[in-house]
Amino acid sequence: AQKVTQAQTEISVVEKEDVTLDCVYETRDTTYYLFWYKQPPSGELVFLIRRNSFDEQNEISGRYSWNFQKSTSSFNFTITASQVVDSAVYFCALPNSGGYQKVTFGTGTKLQVIP
Amino acid sequence: DTEVTQTPKHLVMGMTNKKSLKCEQHMGHRAMYWYKQKAKKPPELMFVYSYEKLSINESVPSRFSPECPNSSLLNLHLHALQPEDSALYLCASSQDGLPGVNYGYTFGSGTRLTVV
Numbered sequence: 001a002q003k004v005t006q007a008q009t010e011i012s013v014v015e016k017e018d019v020t021l022d023c024v025y026e027t028r029d030t031t032y033y034l035f036w037y038k039q040p041p042s043g044e045l046v047f048l049i050r051r052n053s054f055d056e057q058n059e060i061s062g063r064y065s066w067n068f069q070k071s072t073s074s075f076n077f078t079i080t081a082s083q084v085v086d087s088a089v090y091f092c093a094l095p096n097s098g099g100y101q102k103v104t105f106g107t108g109t110k111l112q113v114i115p
Numbered sequence: 116d117t118e119v120t121q122t123p124k125h126l127v128m129g130m131t132n133k134k135s136l137k138c139e140q141h142m143g144h145r146a147m148y149w150y151k152q153k154a155k156k157p158p159e160l161m162f163v164y165s166y167e168k169l170s171i172n173e174s175v176p177s178r179f180s181p182e183c184p185n186s187s188l189l190n191l192h193l194h195a196l197q198p199e200d201s202a203l204y205l206c207a208s209s210q211d212g213l214p215g216v217n218y219g220y221t222f223g224s225g226t227r228l229t230v231v
Contacts, residue, residue, distance in 0.1 A: 105157035
């Protein structure tokens with residue numbers, strides 16, 4: 001069975017601070033994908049990044065960066081110089097094996113950025 | 116067009132009412148999904164349509180009835196709901212890729228349903 005753990009339930013930071021959201025996953029698959037989604041108060045889940053297990057390079061997109069460590073089964077997400085607009089719930093997700101139509105979501109981390 | 120559009124955004128219905136949620140996408144995605152999300156919880160999969168055929172039903176009660184009239188539209192018909200069915204209902208779509216390739220989902224902004 002697959003599992004995604006986001007141990008941080010809620011995090012509060014002051015604007016311009018850096019913050020890292022943790023994601024630890026379990027899978028028996030040798031090939032898999034991982035995703036991060038952002039859910040602002042409006043409700044829509046917004047796709048942030050997709051990473052496949054073949055590619056262990058870290059990725060940076062503006063103020064966002066992701067650290068994929070296959071050896072520790074972690075896929076952590078860092079926001080640099082946080083802004084109020086970053087306040088949202090962030091979900092880490094792992095598509096189930098044998099059919100990508102099912103996805104295991106983590107429980108989410110609620111990030112509050114205080115001005 | 117890179118959006119999934121859901122209507123209505125908010126819905127209040129009584130336990131004896133019949134209502135429908137609608138979802139539309141024009142990205143050519145051939146898989147469409149209904150998810151239910153309770154407060155402070157991750158989304159839970161309800162139904163998956165692949166090429167307009169129901170491929171997954173996650174043991175959802177029959178008071179929820181999905182329909183996929185064509186490749187762009189997905190409906191969720193609601194009848195005789197219970198107060199515990201109050202939640203955010205999210206529609207999503209995904210594109211087909213090469214075998215073993217997953218592009219992720221595009222989600223709509225959801226319908227906030229309250230059953231009274």
